[in-house]
Amino acid sequence: MSKVGVIMGSKSDLPVMQDAIDILKGFDIEVEVDIVSAHRTPDKLFDYGKNAHSRGIKVIIAGAGGAAHLPGMVASLSPLPVIGVPVKSSNSIDGWDSVLSILQMPGGVPVATVALNGAKNAGILAAQILGSSDQCILDKIMVYKEGLKAKVMDSAKDL
Ligand code: RP5
Secondary structure, three states: OOEEEEEEOOHHHHHHHHHHHHHHHHOOOEEEEEEOOOOOOHHHHHHHHHHHHHHOEEEEEEEEEOOOOHHHHHHHHOOOOEEEEEEOOOOOOOOHHHHHHHHOOOOOOOOEEOOOOOHHHHHHHHHHHHHOOOHHHHHHHHHHHHHHHHHHHHHHHOO
16 A cells, blocks of 8 residues: 655644645545654654655655755655645744745755645645556545535535
């Protein structure tokens, strides 16, 4: 079974990153969650980036705040697609530091960056990546999208 790896720089990122975990579990996708700090556990980061693909992980979602090196560093070490979640953490200057350090990767090492605190979209994007080669996941994404549409149509009825 395909797995998504969700990592974050600190446990303090979990309230944001939980949205990715929840939406993936809603699609019945297996999630492996860990805390890996680029600054405080560089050896663990190295080990994670080098070995995630051999554990069956197909996509990595990495969230961090402030000077957020985790997504870019894991992307430099892993052959897997990496989705970056900028987190508006307590040490962040309004979130911009985290957004820019995750978004502005140099050519050659992509990190697909979602919105500030946009972990839910990171989870959906990871599911869509898996769904491009897994019909069962693709079907669930189509149902999810129908649900989004139905919600808007229903809300328009109440006007
Ligand atoms: C980053 O620093 C983490 O990703 C977190 O967003 C931020 C603050 O970490 P803590 O001081 O709460 O552990 O590395």
